[in-house]
Amino acid sequence: MGLYETFFTRRSVRKYTSTPLSTEVLSEVRSVLDGAEQISGQTASFEILEAVKVKDAATPHAPYYIIARSEQTDTAYANVGFVLEKVDLFLQSKGLGSCWLGMAKPTDVPDDYTVMMAFGYTEIPVRGSESEFNRIALDDISNEDNAVARAARLAPSAVNSQPWKLSFEPGKVVIGYFGRGLLKLILRKKMAKIDVGIISRFVTLALENEGKTVTEVNTDADGKDLRVTVLYN
Ligand SMILES: Cc1cc2nc3c(=O)[nH]c(=O)nc-3n(C[C@H](O)[C@H](O)[C@H](O)COP(=O)(O)O)c2cc1C
Structure with missing residues (x-):
């Protein structure tokens, strides 16, 4: 696979x-x-x-x-x-x-x-279908409903907090940190930032699956906000 x-x-x-x-x-x-x-x-x-x-x-x-x-x-x-x-x-x-x-x-x-x-x-079998994933609705995490967003929605995150928003723009996807859940203050320092990197990998692989070429993955962090930008052709 x-x-x-x-x-x-x-x-x-x-x-x-x-x-x-x-x-x-x-x-x-x-x-x-x-x-x-x-x-x-x-x-x-x-x-x-x-x-x-x-x-x-x-x-x-x-x-x-x-x-x-x-x-x-x-x-x-x-x-x-x-x-x-x-x-x-x-x-x-x-x-x-x-x-x-x-x-x-x-x-x-x-x-x-x-x-x-x-x-x-593992002693546990893999998931049999997408319905076994517990994830928030696509329109809560993405400005577009497309195959890349639907696939990336399944990315794992610490305590399943899914602290991200995807913004699809011409030739790029911007992945921003967006704190959610009761534990957000505890998670925001480190775990949520790792989570933003995790979904960026999902976005990259999903774009490649669509036949796109990812040309650059870079970040923009100012101590408060974190954004990863995935550029592609
Ligand atoms: C950065 C990060 C830290 C995590 N830490 C733990 C942990 O300490 N213990 C644990 O059992 N699961 C941990 N998880 C797993 C998450 O709880 C899990 O990914 C999430 O609930 C979604 O479930 P899934 O991975 O089965 O799709 C962690 C996940 C991430 C991404």
């Missing part, structure tokens, strides 16, 4: 088997991590750790975790969302399970620690 097709079946997996992944699969994950485009000017780094090296408090328990490290800025958080969402989709396209972890921390927390993603063999 391709990354775009995986939009419609992926889910957060919170139950894993302890079966180890083969060296080949792990090195494939590593190369997707290394090959994933970063937002202009960003240089996040990623490490794959085995479960034993992660604090027990890390829930859900999984055999592997990806630890993301970056600058502690809104743009850098959006970039981590943009990069790791590609890996989330890749893992699930291969029949593996994965889950973003905003609460968990590795045993030794580096100063530039940003977020984690759990992965491994």
